[in-house]
Every structure is written in structure tokens, then in C-alpha cells.
Amino acid sequence: MTIPGAETEATQVRTLPRVYLVRHGETVWSLSGQHTGRRDLPLTGHGEANARRLANRLAGIHFKQVLTSPLARAMRTCELAGCGASAIVDPDLIEWDYGTYEGKTRAQIRSERPGWEIFRDGCPQGELLAQVAARADRVLARVRAIGSDVLIFSSGHLLRVLAARWLGLDASLGRYLLLDTTAVSELAYQRDLSEPAIRLWNDQRHLAA
Numbered sequence: 001m002t003i004p005g006a007e008t009e010a011t012q013v014r015t016l017p018r019v020y021l022v023r024h025g026e027t028v029w030s031l032s033g034q035h036t037g038r039r040d041l042p043l044t045g046h047g048e049a050n051a052r053r054l055a056n057r058l059a060g061i062h063f064k065q066v067l068t069s070p071l072a073r074a075m076r077t078c079e080l081a082g083c084g085a086s087a088i089v090d091p092d093l094i095e096w097d098y099g100t101y102e103g104k105t106r107a108q109i110r111s112e113r114p115g116w117e118i119f120r121d122g123c124p125q126g127e128l129l130a131q132v133a134a135r136a137d138r139v140l141a142r143v144r145a146i147g148s149d150v151l152i153f154s155s156g157h158l159l160r161v162l163a164a165r166w167l168g169l170d171a172s173l174g175r176y177l178l179l180d181t182t183a184v185s186e187l188a189y190q191r192d193l194s195e196p197a198i199r200l201w202n203d204q205r206h207l208a209a
Contacts, residue, residue: 160179
């Protein structure tokens, strides 16, 4: 039995644009938990293999535009996923500048600065949350103007801020959106453009193969 109006509403929702987010593949520092901001590390062999698995995950989806961070780990993930030829490099998608905390683990930072939280305190000689949020807002303004499905390749902290700002929330709430390497997420709308939502988060089912 079909509920009157249900099919029409479902069709309408699917015609609304979606923004697909992909965090780059594994690096040696993502494995060790070291903060990797502007340090341009390559993917590990395992990271490259997982990035190739993205091709099947994204197959069949038509993207009006593909955007990538200028960092090599994001661009390589994009390339291995089969999207490199059409990708546009967006400097605003670069990862958080960790300043003097580059290469340090959370435990190391907290041993010097107890209670430190990046989504509240930022990084000395690097970026504050407000600066990262401003970049995310610029990306979202451009993406929303496209009005069709968009695919973005970037890094963990930047994408977490981006998702919080998509929902109209304070960027600091990105701290609750954990995101693994090579994961796929989808930003969408519930019923219309006034109701941004997260349809899927941190999906790694494509890696099971």
C-alpha cells in the first residue's frame, strides 16, 4: 500500500542537491595520531588501496563538480577514486593549520597544555577555529550556489567543521563528528533547502571488500 503523497515527497527530496565528503586515505601520521595539517605526507600503500575502493562506491553518481584540497594526500585520494580528471583544487579546503602543534599527538600537546581542545583553543602560530570556520563557510556558499551534487576531498578536521556549518551549528560542534580515513559522508536536506541535514556519516562499507 502506498501512502498518498509519500512517493512525491521522496522524489522531491532526492532531487535536492547533496554534498558528498571524502576524507583522504591513510598516511603514516593518521596511523600514529599525529596532527597533520600543512605537512604534505603521501598515502601509505594501504591508504592507496582503500582510495581505489572509492571508485566503486562513487560509481553511478553524477557530480556537477568535484573539489579537492590542494594537499597531496587529498588529491591522490581523488585521483585513485577516479575523479582526478575533473577535480578543481580549492585552497579553502586545506586542512587546519596546526602551527607549532604540527606532527604532535593529542597526548603530547596535553602534556604541555593540560585540557587543550582544538575545537576551542586552536593552535599557536596556526589557525583558530573561527578562521577554519570562515573557510568552510566560503566553500559551502560556493557549493550551494551550484545547486547540484558535489563531491569534496579533504582532511578530517576541515570536513568536521564543514559539516557543522552545513547544519548551521557552531563550528565547535564538529568535535563530536568523528571521521575516519577514506570514509564517505553525505550532507543533504530533509524536505527542502531550509532544512539541511546529514544523510550519512563516516561510511566505510566500501572498505569491507
